[in-house]
Amino acid sequence: MKIKLMIFLLLITVNSLVAQTTAIENETMASTMRSNGKIYVVVAVVTTILIGLIAYMFRVEKKIRSIENDLKK
Amino acid sequence: MKISWWKILSIVLLAYAIIGGLLLPVPALPQLGETIRNLYFHVCMWFAMMILFTFSVAYSIKYLRTSSFQYDIKAKAYADVGTFMGLLGYSTGAIWASYTWADPNNPAYASFGSIMREPKLIGAAMALLIYGAYFVLRSSIIDMDQRARVSAVFNIFSYTMLFPSIWIIPRLLPSLHPGQEGNPALNFNDIDSRMRMVFYPAVIGWTLLGAWITNIKIRTEMIREKNIL
Numbered sequence: 650m651k652i653k654l655m656i657f658l659l660l661i662t663v664n665s666l667v668a669q670t671t672a673i674e675n676e677t678m679a680s681t682m683r684s685n686g687k688i689y690v691v692v693a694v695v696t697t698i699l700i701g702l703i704a705y706m707f708r709v710e711k712k713i714r715s716i717e718n719d720l721k722k
Numbered sequence: 723m724k725i726s727w728w729k730i731l732s733i734v735l736l737a738y739a740i741i742g743g744l745l746l747p748v749p750a751l752p753q754l755g756e757t758i759r760n761l762y763f764h765v766c767m768w769f770a771m772m773i774l775f776t777f778s779v780a781y782s783i784k785y786l787r788t789s790s791f792q793y794d795i796k797a798k799a800y801a802d803v804g805t806f807m808g809l810l811g812y813s814t815g816a817i818w819a820s821y822t823w824a825d826p827n828n829p830a831y832a833s834f835g836s837i838m839r840e841p842k843l844i845g846a847a848m849a850l851l852i853y854g855a856y857f858v859l860r861s862s863i864i865d866m867d868q869r870a871r872v873s874a875v876f877n878i879f880s881y882t883m884l885f886p887s888i889w890i891i892p893r894l895l896p897s898l899h900p901g902q903e904g905n906p907a908l909n910f911n912d913i914d915s916r917m918r919m920v921f922y923p924a925v926i927g928w929t930l931l932g933a934w935i936t937n938i939k940i941r942t943e944m945i946r947e948k949n950i951l
Contacts, residue, residue: 692744
């Protein structure tokens with residue numbers, strides 16, 4: 650639970666940081682996130698989903714490993 | 723925590739498939755435009771499905787040869803995740819088709835009617851429904867040995883039906899779906915070499931992710947059935 654909450658908070662902070670930097674750079678209209686039809690935003694979104702998925706996979710993996718270890722004892 | 727090399731490989735390849743798949747150059751084609759990038763995601767779902775189903779049928783045969791219950795668990799888990807990948811492939815294909823096949827000048831239902839007559843879609847639906855029948859069959863037999871044996875035989879049947887229904891029959895009929903004259907995305911003449919650089923790693927990455935999920939499912943089942951194994 651704690652780790653889940655931490656990951657969630659981490660994602661929110663990273664997100665707001667990214668949002669802030671883009672807001673500042675918005676005046677020059679040349680930040681990476683806003684170039685090429687904003688495709689990098691899509692990349693960021695999909696990568697976030699992938700990271701979330703993988704983190705979740707590791708959590709399930711860890712859980713099942715601990716159950717396996719309990720059974721072995 | 724020790725992590726197997728293939729799980730790491732899966733993460734690396736998926737990250738490459740997503741970032742490279744969205745950013746690397748693709749050939750500019752009429753009608754498709756940027757949606758050609760769906761090759762790295764939509765098509766990979768089907769490839770992953772076929773590879774997982776191959777594992778499933780291999781374990782079914784292994785079960786029939788040895789009557790060892792763990793192979794039944796494995797066969798079921800692979801079929802499970804394979805079907806899931808297939809459903810993802812189907813729904814992503816529906817989204818893709820609605821922006822490339824459907825005619826925006828016609829009302830939606832008119833385009834829908836012709837898209838739903840696509841032999842490839844019907845074939846894929848057939849294949850998935852046969853696998854659906856596999857799960858129904860499994861859950862309808864209470865006796866464990868009988869369930870394992872009957873469903874292993876049915877799994878072989880489903881697998882032999884998979885290839886005619888998604889590869890052979892759609893090719894005999896006119897279709898909008900690519901791959902009419904050969905193996906779509908595998909033929910060296912009809913896929914751009916730049917795309918091949920991302921496509922093959924993407925297939926491996928998605929398949930390994932499917933195998934990872936299956937691995938966790940198998941281990942859960944093994945724990946649940948630990949008394950009889």
